[in-house]
Amino acid sequence: MHKISKLAVLTSGGDAPGMNPCIRSIVRTAIYNGLEVVGIRRGYQGLIEDDMFPMGTRSVSNILNLGGTILKTARCLPFRTDEGQEIAYQNLKKRGIDALVVIGGDGTFTGALRFSKSYPDVAVMGVPGTIDNDLYGSTYTLGFDTATNTVIEAIDKIRDTADAHDRLFFIEVMGRDSGAIALRAGISCGAEAILLPEKETAIDDLIENLKSGQSKKKSSSIVIVAEGDKHGGAYDIAKLVEKQVKNYDIKVTILGHLQRGGSPSAFDRVLGSRLGFAAVNALIAGKTQMMVGLEANYIKITSLEEALTQHEFKLEEDLMKMAEILSI
């Protein structure tokens, strides 16, 4: 069993609101349990460059409400190489660090698992932090709730102007290969159509749907396009539709990186606190190569191996069907 004394924490990949509450929870839970804590800047990049600093309870004061990550983040290619991982290991060893918490998405976990298999004397725990909500082993990932609320706020505003001008808007949202944000935002904003990567978009059906809306005197229409949709982005789909739907004034909005920022919602603050607390306690209990998640409102611990191999995108048929019925 790994008995740990000094823990390091990093955030990696795309930042997500809720990472800061999670960092605060990790630091304070570890100190409460008598562990030393080290923060690593810019994810695996900082690990390789030995960019680390000791963290105390006051170093995480007043960060619950902050978006982004006080530790900064990066997408680090050198950590994918054996040489990069060896340097990272030496940097941890020379500081006496025997446990590592990584907050991020599947790319972050892939790096952590590989590292942990090569250097099992450093215990590793993952915390799911990504707005995409695309990780097996946790119903929710950090940042998803806040990002969805940000999207909803933006689409509500677009609906005002769409309605005023009787316009059709194609709005592209983030999520990489996952339509989780698009689907929740679509239900919440009463979108006329939601295009997801998990479902082949039938352009003919979309056009029928929009024409039927016109005949039912809908004054505005909103089509949400998840960025991973197979037909391309919102501009591509708008062009396909433009050729066939007449009398509609069509506009396109790409929401982009504003979806990643902002003060974390209550849900993400609580989730970050719970997952950080659970991650440290799991390490103290001797666990490694695992990920902490939330399922049915309880903490669940899944092996990183399973989290990565079970990774799949399933269409939430029931929600999709409901969204279609409610937007008639």
Ligand code: F6P
């Ligand atoms: O994974 C989070 C995410 O915001 C995705 O939704 C998006 O595809 C990607 O990151 C964008 O990455 P970057 O900020 O590196 O352009």
